[in-house]
Amino acid sequence: MKKYGLQLRVPPSQQKKPVTRPPLPPPRGFQEDDDDDVEKEISRQASKNKALKEVEEQHKKALEEDPSVFDYDGVYDAMKEEVVRPRAQDREERKPKYIHNLMKKAEQRKWEQEIVYERKLVKERSKEDHLYADKDKFVTSAYKRKLAEQAKWMEEERLRQLREEKED
Numbered sequence: 744m745k746k747y748g749l750q751l752r753v754p755p756s757q758q759k760k761p762v763t764r765p766p767l768p769p770p771r772g773f774q775e776d777d778d779d780d781v782e783k784e785i786s787r788q789a790s791k792n793k794a795l796k797e798v799e800e801q802h803k804k805a806l807e808e809d810p811s812v813f814d815y816d817g818v819y820d821a822m823k824e825e826v827v828r829p830r831a832q833d834r835e836e837r838k839p840k841y842i843h844n845l846m847k848k849a850e851q852r853k854w855e856q857e858i859v860y861e862r863k864l865v866k867e868r869s870k871e872d873h874l875y876a877d878k879d880k881f882v883t884s885a886y887k888r889k890l891a892e893q894a895k896w897m898e899e900e901r902l903r904q905l906r907e908e909k910e911d
Contacts, residue, residue, distance in 0.1 A: 856898050861893070 805812045 851900075854893070858893060858897070 802813075811817065
């Protein structure tokens with residue numbers, strides 16, 4: 744019958760026996776020098792040379808079948824290029840989704856602010872018109888161009904609003 748919990752005494756039959764290790768070989772300096780070691784070394788060198796010749800033959804045979812068989816760098820570069828190419832194409836093909844609309848809105852706000860500013864100036868001038876009624880008024884060609892662009896923009900805005908009302 745087994746007891747559970749802390750067991751203070753362990754019967755000798757259940758005690759762990761220390762693991763015995765095989766004795767260490769004597770150090771090389773104390774081993775006897777035999778001719779067997781030289782023969783072993785010679786046979787080891789011969790088998791090594793034979794293995795190297797076999798590997799060299801296999802290497803030549805593989806090169807004859809396919810000259811690019813050992814072109815590891817080329818294969819690696821090609822794999823990396825395939826991974827990088829779709830990313831580069833995505834960058835080229837992808838166009839910003841919203842920036843075009845933001846630029847249009849910014850341009851529209853600029854025109855609207857300019858028109859408001861011009862109207863404000865016209866009101867201020869109309870208050871002072873009676874002082875300069877007898878004077879000549881000069882308008883530069885750049886200002887005329889600006890007024891023409893504003894008129895054109897206002898007409899486009901009016902047409903756009905009419906279209907939106909029809910669509911609604």
